[in-house]
Amino acid sequence: xxxxxxxxxxxxxxxxxxxxxxxxxxxxxxxxxxxxxxxxxxxxxxxxxxxxxxxxxxxxxxxxxxxxxxxxxxxxxxxxxxxxxxxxxxxxxxxxxxxxxxxxxxxxxxxxxxxxxxxxxxxxxxxxxxxxxxxxxxxxxxxxxxxxxxxxxxxxxxxxxxxxxxxxxxxxxxxxxxxxxxxxxxxxxxxxxxxxxxxxxxxx
Amino acid sequence: xxxxxxxxxxxxxxxxxxxxxxxxxxxxxxxxxxxxxxxxxxxxxxxxxxxxxxxxxxxxxxxxxxxxxxxxxxxxxxxxxxxxxxxxxxxxxxxxxxxxxxxxxxxxxxxxxxxxxxxxxxxxxxxxxxxxxxxxxxxxxxxxxxxxxxxxxxxxxxxxxxxxxxxxxxxxxxxxxxxxxxxxxxxxxxxxxxxxxxxxxxxxxxxxxxxxxxxxxxxxxxxxxxxxxxxxxxxxxxxxxxxxxxxxxxxxxxxxxxxxxxxxxxxxxxxxxxxxxxxxxxxxxxxxxxxxxxxxxxxxxxxxxxxxxxxxxxxxxxxxxxxxxxxxxxxxxxxxxxxxxxxxxxxxxxxxxxxxxxxxxxxxxxxxxxxxxxxxxxxxxxxx
Numbered sequence: 001x002x003x004x005x006x007x008x009x010x011x012x013x014x015x016x017x018x019x020x021x022x023x024x025x026x027x028x029x030x031x032x033x034x035x036x037x038x039x040x041x042x043x044x045x046x047x048x049x050x051x052x053x054x055x056x057x058x059x060x061x062x063x064x065x066x067x068x069x070x071x072x073x074x075x076x077x078x079x080x081x082x083x084x085x086x087x088x089x090x091x092x093x094x095x096x097x098x099x100x101x102x103x104x105x106x107x108x109x110x111x112x113x114x115x116x117x118x119x120x121x122x123x124x125x126x127x128x129x130x131x132x133x134x135x136x137x138x139x140x141x142x143x144x145x146x147x148x149x150x151x152x153x154x155x156x157x158x159x160x161x162x163x164x165x166x167x168x169x170x171x172x173x174x175x176x177x178x179x180x181x182x183x184x185x186x187x188x189x190x191x192x193x194x195x196x197x198x199x200x201x202x203x204x
Numbered sequence: 205x206x207x208x209x210x211x212x213x214x215x216x217x218x219x220x221x222x223x224x225x226x227x228x229x230x231x232x233x234x235x236x237x238x239x240x241x242x243x244x245x246x247x248x249x250x251x252x253x254x255x256x257x258x259x260x261x262x263x264x265x266x267x268x269x270x271x272x273x274x275x276x277x278x279x280x281x282x283x284x285x286x287x288x289x290x291x292x293x294x295x296x297x298x299x300x301x302x303x304x305x306x307x308x309x310x311x312x313x314x315x316x317x318x319x320x321x322x323x324x325x326x327x328x329x330x331x332x333x334x335x336x337x338x339x340x341x342x343x344x345x346x347x348x349x350x351x352x353x354x355x356x357x358x359x360x361x362x363x364x365x366x367x368x369x370x371x372x373x374x375x376x377x378x379x380x381x382x383x384x385x386x387x388x389x390x391x392x393x394x395x396x397x398x399x400x401x402x403x404x405x406x407x408x409x410x411x412x413x414x415x416x417x418x419x420x421x422x423x424x425x426x427x428x429x430x431x432x433x434x435x436x437x438x439x440x441x442x443x444x445x446x447x448x449x450x451x452x453x454x455x456x457x458x459x460x461x462x463x464x465x466x467x468x469x470x471x472x473x474x475x476x477x478x479x480x481x482x483x484x485x486x487x488x489x490x491x492x493x494x495x496x497x498x499x500x501x502x503x504x505x506x507x508x509x510x511x512x513x514x515x516x517x518x519x520x521x522x523x524x525x526x527x528x529x530x531x532x533x534x535x536x537x538x539x540x541x542x543x544x545x546x547x548x549x550x551x552x553x554x555x556x557x558x559x560x561x562x563x564x565x566x567x568x569x570x571x572x573x574x575x576x577x578x579x580x581x582x583x584x585x586x587x588x
Contacts, residue, residue, distance in 0.1 A: 027283055034279040035562060039268055048274045056286045063290055141255065145262040161267050164234040167558075167571055188231065196227035198263060199256050
């Protein structure tokens with residue numbers, strides 16, 4: 001039996017137990033996905049507490065409707081899609097879409113300060129000229145990166161994040177975004193071009 | 205598993221500078237879909253171009269806000285909160301945090317002056333994740349302090365003094381004769397009781413840099429592991445971390461005599477292994493081996509395990525490897541002591557690994573490694 005099938009089988013098993021009201025199975029599902037879903041939610045809402053609440057809301061919804069929980073797609077993609085849906089809803093209600101929807105816009109003064117002090121330390125830590133040179137270059141890179149990410153449309157950023165940070169296939173990403181695998185491949189092609197142009201640095 | 209990404213028709217702009225890595229190969233590298241041969245090509249490229257490796261690390265971390273993101277809530281505690289919401293009951297259980305390890309600080313007016321250097325590292329998100337309470341116990345200020353250890357009462361020299369740095373700490377020691385010793389993190393120096401009388405003897409565990417006031421009538425000697433190094437008018441560094449099973453002496457100016465190796469002059473590096481093997485390399489650019497004095501760690505094809513051991517000393521953060529075999533991956537690059545986060549991100553991006561961080565540990569894993577959290581079919585497929 002191949003491993004992919006085993007994992008899928010195990011998940012199907014878990015889902016079946018949850019539908020039967022097995023709280024231990026539900027706990028396993030939560031513990032297995034909590035960290036990655038929280039990270040994913042945090043990238044939208046920028047609040048530790050709100051991100052946790054959103055993730056819990058998704059699970060509460062599963063638990064509340066467990067008897068009729070239909071997982072047509074794989075459970076993982078479904079949970080990501082739900083988190084994204086709730087996060088976008090939350091942002092609409094907060095009316096802060098414009099300032100938080102892109103990863104690079106560090107809009108709140110708190111994160112700006114945290115980021116600022118980080119950069120400052122990174123650039124002032126060094127010793128004589130050589131380090132200053134390095135620090136200058138690092139600062140330049142950081143700024144270029146922040147700008148590049150700020151300029152990314154939400155869907156392109158999510159596609160990149162899910163592929164490189166959450167290890168998802170084009171098919172799974174398509175399910176999260178509610179689109180076709182072909183559209184995801186297009187998004188990723190553009191994402192690759194973004195990354196390539198960012199890394200296109202002349203050799204000193 | 206992945207087709208060879210060579211296509212004559214690919215546009216020039218789609219190609220990264222250097223050794224024929226294109227954007228598609230990089231994408232598959234990040235998604236861990238490359239063959240071993242392709243992985244080797246990308247790694248070589250990233251190590252040759254640290255600026256690109258850094259840009260990549262920065263990009264990957266900014267994608268998910270890593271520099272400014274707080275630690276995620278603990279999954280189990282979060283589960284308890286969810287369970288409370290499910291049952292609509294209150295169930296508060298916050299475990300008591302461990303108290304910070306007390307540090308022994310005592311002693312009368314010292315003969316030798318010992319000063320901890322101000323910590324340059326910010327208390328990062330990473331440390332808050334890993335050692336929330338310990339971090340609060342470490343003060344980042346210049347402190348004059350002497351640690352006296354009444355060790356081995358049977359010793360004929362009761363006045364022997366010991367000075368030590370913990371992980372993350374560096375210190376400067378000025379001995380009674382004006383000799384200056386700079387100590388790296390996780391290092392310990394014992395100064396003989398009769399230091400300065402007819403001889404000057406110190407014992408080193410860890411890493412130190414010695415600027416010795418030369419005096420032929422009172423030879424200065426460092427005992428480190430199996431190696432004995434005697435000053436002949438010099439500045440030199442001795443490295444003796446027991447897990448490396450070898451002592452390394454680097455001479456910047458002047459000369460020293462090293463047991464089992466012989467005379468070392470400026471630009472020479474001597475090594476004496478615990479197994480008795482020795483080597484002497486002449487004409488080394490020794491400054492690159494002494495960058496730790498400025499808080500920079502330079503690695504050339506160093507095994508990942510060695511890099512992580514160094515990060516543990518400099519940042520007091522343990523990084524686990526999901527698979528011990530990863531410890532042999534060679535890493536080339538420059539890390540600074542400014543931030544653990546940027547260091548580990550750079551290492552991970554260069555080697556194509558994933559940083560997993562939970563409340564109590566940081567783990568480096570292959571992307572798509574089989575863990576309880578990875579339920580994707582692609583993960584299982586790739587982990588074959």
